[in-house]
Amino acid sequence: MKFKVNNNEVYASTGGRPFDKKKPLIIFVHGSGLTHMTWVLQTRYFAFHGYNALAIDLPGHGLSGGESLKSIEEMADWVAAVIDAVGHKEASLVGHSQGCLVTVECTARYPDKIKTLSLMGGAGAIPMNPQLLSLAENNDPKAVDLMMDWAHGPAGHFGGHPVPGLYHINTGTMLAKSRTIQNTLGVDFRACDNYKNGFEAAKKIKCPTLSILATDDKMCPVKEGKKLAALIDGSQVDIIDNCGHMMLLEEADRVLTVLKKFITTNYPLLSS
Amino acid sequence: MSDKKKELKPNTYKFDTLSLHAGYQPHKNAGSRQVPIYQTTSYLFDDVDHAAALFNLERGGHIYSRISNPTVGVLEERVASLEGGTAALATSSGMSAIFLAVMTLCEAGDHLVVSSQLYGGTVNLFRLTLPKFGIKCTFVKPRDTEGFKKAIQKNTKGIFGELVGNPGNEIMNMPEIAKIAHEAGIPLMVDATYQTPYLCKPFEHGADIVIHSLTKWMAGHGSSMAGILVEGGKFDWMQNDKFPTMTKPYEGYHGLSFAEEFGPTAFTMKARAEGMRDFGPCLSPQNAWNVLQGIETLSVRMKKHCYNAEEMVKYLMNHESVAWVSHPSVPDHPDHELAKKLLPNGRGSMIAFGIKGGKEAGVAFINNVKLASHLANVGDTRTLVIHPASGTHSQMDEATLKFAGLSHDMIRLSVGIEDIEDIKNDFEVGFRAARKPRLVSNQ
Numbered sequence: 001m002k003f004k005v006n007n008n009e010v011y012a013s014t015g016g017r018p019f020d021k022k023k024p025l026i027i028f029v030h031g032s033g034l035t036h037m038t039w040v041l042q043t044r045y046f047a048f049h050g051y052n053a054l055a056i057d058l059p060g061h062g063l064s065g066g067e068s069l070k071s072i073e074e075m076a077d078w079v080a081a082v083i084d085a086v087g088h089k090e091a092s093l094v095g096h097s098q099g100c101l102v103t104v105e106c107t108a109r110y111p112d113k114i115k116t117l118s119l120m121g122g123a124g125a126i127p128m129n130p131q132l133l134s135l136a137e138n139n140d141p142k143a144v145d146l147m148m149d150w151a152h153g154p155a156g157h158f159g160g161h162p163v164p165g166l167y168h169i170n171t172g173t174m175l176a177k178s179r180t181i182q183n184t185l186g187v188d189f190r191a192c193d194n195y196k197n198g199f200e201a202a203k204k205i206k207c208p209t210l211s212i213l214a215t216d217d218k219m220c221p222v223k224e225g226k227k228l229a230a231l232i233d234g235s236q237v238d239i240i241d242n243c244g245h246m247m248l249l250e251e252a253d254r255v256l257t258v259l260k261k262f263i264t265t266n267y268p269l270l271s272s
Numbered sequence: 273m274s275d276k277k278k279e280l281k282p283n284t285y286k287f288d289t290l291s292l293h294a295g296y297q298p299h300k301n302a303g304s305r306q307v308p309i310y311q312t313t314s315y316l317f318d319d320v321d322h323a324a325a326l327f328n329l330e331r332g333g334h335i336y337s338r339i340s341n342p343t344v345g346v347l348e349e350r351v352a353s354l355e356g357g358t359a360a361l362a363t364s365s366g367m368s369a370i371f372l373a374v375m376t377l378c379e380a381g382d383h384l385v386v387s388s389q390l391y392g393g394t395v396n397l398f399r400l401t402l403p404k405f406g407i408k409c410t411f412v413k414p415r416d417t418e419g420f421k422k423a424i425q426k427n428t429k430g431i432f433g434e435l436v437g438n439p440g441n442e443i444m445n446m447p448e449i450a451k452i453a454h455e456a457g458i459p460l461m462v463d464a465t466y467q468t469p470y471l472c473k474p475f476e477h478g479a480d481i482v483i484h485s486l487t488k489w490m491a492g493h494g495s496s497m498a499g500i501l502v503e504g505g506k507f508d509w510m511q512n513d514k515f516p517t518m519t520k521p522y523e524g525y526h527g528l529s530f531a532e533e534f535g536p537t538a539f540t541m542k543a544r545a546e547g548m549r550d551f552g553p554c555l556s557p558q559n560a561w562n563v564l565q566g567i568e569t570l571s572v573r574m575k576k577h578c579y580n581a582e583e584m585v586k587y588l589m590n591h592e593s594v595a596w597v598s599h600p601s602v603p604d605h606p607d608h609e610l611a612k613k614l615l616p617n618g619r620g621s622m623i624a625f626g627i628k629g630g631k632e633a634g635v636a637f638i639n640n641v642k643l644a645s646h647l648a649n650v651g652d653t654r655t656l657v658i659h660p661a662s663g664t665h666s667q668m669d670e671a672t673l674k675f676a677g678l679s680h681d682m683i684r685l686s687v688g689i690e691d692i693e694d695i696k697n698d699f700e701v702g703f704r705a706a707r708k709p710r711l712v713s714n715q
Contacts, residue, residue, distance in 0.1 A: 045325055
């Protein structure tokens with residue numbers, strides 16, 4: 001579906017079901033340089049099971065208009081504005097990688113709006129490798145190639161996509177190259193590198209929180225994810241073996257099972 | 273210690289490694305080092321919810337082997353990885369892959385621009401069979417790059433061609449034709465069977481959909497029929513309103529918009545969800561496994577194929593019984609320079625040559641070679657020969673033969689990986705037999 005935030009058109013996948021204001025809202029926030037399509041194996045399930053699942057394209061990404069937002073704080077405010085724009089008062093947030101920084105900051109800033117928080121491959125800070133940052137800011141496709149290398153675990157490098165016939169690394173590469181690299185990945189990486197408030201924001205979070213981490217995640221290692229989770233009261237942690245940073249695709253079924261249990265328990269359909 | 277910072281390099285697996293490993297994770301298959309053959313029609317659902325989730329594409333997984341199968345899935349991922357594609361869909365043959373690609377793209381009333389130099393069966397599909405479905409085609413000679421542009425109509429939905437035409441070895445200027453297609457907002461589909469991804473990766477030159485008959489060089493062993501279509505993932509289906517079944521909520525699949533939901537894999541998802549469901553040209557798991565065995569040695573075999581082919585080109589060019597030789601490695605081949613650009617790892621192992629003495633000599637040659645096999649296939653590890661005018665293209669009338677660039681003296685040679693001297697010795701026997709009728713008639 002399309003709607004407007006700050007006068008710019010926003011695209012969000014609704015997981016194959018029409019948006020219905022009466023249903024509880026889950027917003028999925030993608031990682032650096034990526035799009036709503038990374039969530040296809042989570043959103044469609046929730047959409048077919050009574051929720052409004054909105055996998056958004058951040059401004060300047062995927063099918064959304066506008067320019068990429070330059071800071072995690074701006075993105076956090078923008079996600080809160082999405083909730084208003086679609087006519088809801090509250091939502092559950094699900095973030096991946098950079099999307100975790102955004103959703104942590106958003107939850108800390110808007111505690112009344114956010115009912116649950118699910119983090120995948122999250123950390124309190126994501127400092128960027130200077131060479132990688134420079135490549136992305138200079139529109140070098142090598143930045144995408146490096147990101148796809150680091151983002152997939154050893155098993156994911158071989159393939160084994162849960163959807164028959166799809167090949168992880170090339171699909172991710174095409175997603176990240178679907179818009180101009182310096183305007184998406186470059187801006188996102190800089191925003192991640194500049195963001196320093198993750199640990200402080202985490203301390204303010206009071207809603208039920210889930211962290212899904214992966215043993216072979218090179219971009220946000222388990223120890224970093226645990227450090228963040230430890231600052232959030234009552235945070236649940238689930239660790240997936242033999243999996244890299246792209247756990248939402250590499251181990252989509254496992255992620256969905258854990259997420260389904262967490263959201264249906266803490267943000268049940270009755271709460272709408 | 274050096275002050276120079278180490279340059280970052282992606283450590284994704286390279287071609288030879290992917291040929292052996294891509295698409296398969298032993299730890300999810302009882303530790304089996306070899307890919308298991310899932311000889312089954314169907315798959316247990318955990319519960320009713322799981323079943324519904326699979327049918328609604330909420331989860332990945334297998335339902336019924338007409339739609340997907342784990343062994344076939346390994347093959348699909350492996351070929352996608354080797355081609356640099358986002359996704360692939362394997363089929364029962366190369367022809368069914370072409371048909372599925374067309375039917376995923378087109379509907380009645382649509383039009384395609386097609387290279388005229390194609391395998392005879394493909395010519396018949398485009399010329400005679402697709403019009404029965406309301407899909408019309410305009411044929412253009414592969415070297416007539418501007419002709420492709422001129423042939424595009426309002427209802428044209430794509431351009432199709434064999435990168436190196438069968439059997440005349442004419443090469444499409446893929447980068448230029450891709451530009452023409454993209455300016456018109458339509459995809460370029462390329463049959464790259466003759467090249468395999470070892471010799472050329474068409475996505476790097478602008479193609480959007482790549483098709484292979486896996487029966488040929490990819491498998492190599494000549495034991496199994498198989499085909500595949502591979503998606504490049506760059507084509508923007510939403511740039512215009514030409515592809516409503518990709519971009520709008522599609523009645524044919526529960527109101528799904530494939531382009532919005534699946535982006536760089538939309539074409540494959542639609543081909544599988546709709547095409548495999550409705551047409552059902554599924555690949556058997558046994559044949560998928562057989563093809564996988566071949567792909568494991570693809571680069572090793574292709575190097576030998578190309579070496580032997582270039583040796584045969586030299587041999588044929590200097591032979592008194594040969595009137596002409598067509599192979600992109602020949603310096604005066606019209607596409608020699610283009611071939612160097614598109615096929616840097618070798619120019620392939622298909623040679624066409626004219627035998628002095630015309631049809632009669634050709635028949636004598638074919639009937640007398642013993643090592644080379646006379647059959648209707650290419651890309652076997654064994655050397656193969658055929659006389660197209662009386663074999664693969666025999667269903668064409670005289671005018672169509674001429675348009676397809678065929679002549680009665682043409683012999684199509686698919687060079688195998690036997691010892692090169694044995695192939696040459698065998699050809700000497702064939703040439704001697706081919707000369708005999710003429711020697712007799714000259715006396």
